[in-house]
Amino acid sequence: MPGTEAPRGAPRELPTELPSTRPRPDSRPRTTPSRPDGLGPVVDCAVYVGGHREPPVEPQEALQAAVDSGGFVWLGLYAPTEDELGAIAEHYRLHPLAVEDAVYAHQRPKLERYDDVLFMVLTTARYVEHDRLTATSEVVDTGEVMVFVGPHYVITVRHGEHGGLADLRRGLESQPDLLCLGPSSVLYAVADSVVDSFVDVATAVEEDVEELEASVFSPERTDDIGRLYQLKRELLSLRRAVSPLEVPLEKLAEKQIDVVPAAMRSYFRDVEDHAIRVRDQVAALDELLTSILQASLARTSMADNEDMRKISAWAGIIAVPTAIAGIYGMNFEFMPELQWRYGYFTVLLLIVTACVLLYRGFKRNGWL
Template sequence: MTGTEIPREAAGRAPSGPLSPLRPRTPGAARTTPSRPDGVGPVVDCGVYVDGRRQEPVDHHEALHQAVAQGGFVWLGLYAPTEAELGTIAEHYGLHPLAVEDAVYAHQRPKLERYDDGLFMVFTTATYVEHDRLTATSEVVDTGEIMVFLGAHYVITVRHGEHGGLTDLRRSLEGQPELLTLGPAAVLYAVADQVVDAFVDVASAVEEDVDELEASVFSDRRTDDIGRLYQLKRELMSLRRAVSPLEVPLQKLAERQVDVVPDAMRSYFRDVDDHAIRVREQVAGLDELLTSILQASLARTSQADNEDMRKISAWAGIIAVPTAIAGIYGMNFRFMPELDWRYGYPLVLGLIAVVCLLLYRGFKRNGWL
């Protein structure tokens, strides 16, 4: 093969294209493709990098030819491509159809898969949704996805979701040519680093919501925070699902020898893995704290209910005294104590008042009132 030839698919590899024959569709199990705004094309940016420097603008159809000819690599950025759009690109770059299908329909767990001489990695991205006050229906964590196809002369990033753009990341990397000289793996590292850094920011913002709920639960005011606690716990679960599965792929990139990842990149991925572990521990700690706060809220609610029942029972006991006496004298028997006595009526009223006062003092002393 000459230096200007593009590597083709290895013998026996399933053909690439819009439809994959290797994964039959299940009847009734329709899968939706994430959409993008009208008038926005799938190609966000395309650049060829040689010795860490971006070359002159080139059409994405010719980028791979130029990258192979000059010994560099092409970085093609896509945003929510359709099956047909990515299928055409996949045929040109020799991408595996199973990975292409995952990239089109999204909704994948973070993972790292190896297909022949290339890698396919899935990241779940996350961003914090600002809100004035946390409610029982507040959206706190919004998630998206970034898929990365990695080969010897190309890196293709596919983004789904309203956040997680890579434009600023591309500009930052272009200012670090010494890192880009390490090849497409440098882009994979940069994407992983940005995703994990976003997790750190989201976890810190969620921690402030947890602190606000904790203060509310243990305040002197009687508040009903169970709905808000449950909602935040559910939102935190989304972040946990994005962070936890990422550790294994990062460990593989940091510890195992991979053809398209230079040994010099392992320390970079090890650093990202350390950050991911810290975020996972932080998220797990927040989840445990929320569980404890939820239990405390339920205990305070139960305690408040018990206090209300004691007060109701105490007042019912006090009211029972005049009710019982009035009931006795209301039976209309002819011969009853003190009916004909001049001071009988005031005496009964005084007796009722004294007994009620004694009961009130007793309940008050015992904390029932």
């Protein structure tokens, strides 16, 4: 009958026109990179039953096939527009607030629950290779992966130029024992891959920190404050991606959630442990950078003081001949030894002697 609600969890047909879930708010413009022309939002779509991938099906039929077979569908999307994700949200009954977050991205890592659907946001990170760290170098490039987990489906939404999940999907398909645990196994694999990438980025950043530390304490005089500040800013991006992840992973590991079987909790507990270690590593690097920055500032201050001592010492030496020449340059008629034949040479000898004595004194005190 018209207006009759479909049974809960049953899929709806994808509409021909892709509707919007809610009006686009002017205050939240879309800033994620657009896809190349000619490519749709669907990267891959597959149904998994008993841990094995079934023959290909169309995205419009995948959810029904998963429900009928007792498996689940994994739908992978890349940078969908509001209209594109709106059509999928209508079919999978996704919450409008979660859909809005998935479209506009730039969210803090979090875990939210909408009835029987989990929505998790993860920030991905990639180390940007460079020949030499400068005051404007981009070291850490971030992106986002959003994951919707329902009873018979998992939808991954990726933003950013990195963090592709094709290799992850192939690796997970080679582990049917893990895939047979349901959609939450995909969420675990994505979270584990993201945390592992944090480890790689933190290790690479640590090499940059060691290079800067060696430069700051090298015998040569260097100006590393700009590079140190830039690396500290880049490390802050990694810290913002890692630190908030602990709470969502703890919920997945400790709390009873319908779409997360008890057998999956130990997996999430392992990811949580890795995330905590990365968090501690990033915090240690941040503290080390702060110490190196303070040491660099102190060394710069000491170098400035040393320059001022040298300038002051030479100014003191030059003041002697300047003062004597100034006195004799006043052209008074009656001055000491003014008419003496050897007076000029005596004054020069006095100037040289005074300058040599001052030079030796400053040299002995470390001013020169």
